[in-house]
Amino acid sequence: QVQLVESGGGLVQPGGSLRLSCAASGSIFSCDAMGWYRQAPGKQRELVATITSGGSTNYADSLKGRFTISRDNAKNTVYLQMNSLKPEDTAVYYCNADVASSWTRTWRNYWGQGTQVTVSS
Secondary structure, rough: OOOEEEEEEEEEEOOOOOOEEEEOOOOEEEEEEEEEEEEEOOOOOOOEEEEEOOOEEEOOOHOOOOOEEEEHHHEEEEEEEEOOOHHOEEEEHHHEEEEEEEOOEEEEEEEEEOEEEEEEE
């Protein structure tokens, strides 16, 4: 089975930075589009950023300039660099990816378990 595991979350003060990682594991043939979403207390899950296998990126307008998404295709890993963090960035951050199984060669969409990011003084 394929699974996505996020890491790098934690507590940071306003203005600080964090780098999140998400690694896909299992019987993986390839990862296509990957991305990050977040869900803050009392709010719906929202797009943070996505990146294609070719490196094309898409960001939520409000996050452009502060967040940067990148990936390492050889490691089946996607990253999210978060700078100038604000209290309103506090949320559970979820990894998402389209992954092809080595056995079935079928593309399916997967979600990670989420990692908590708390921005507070």
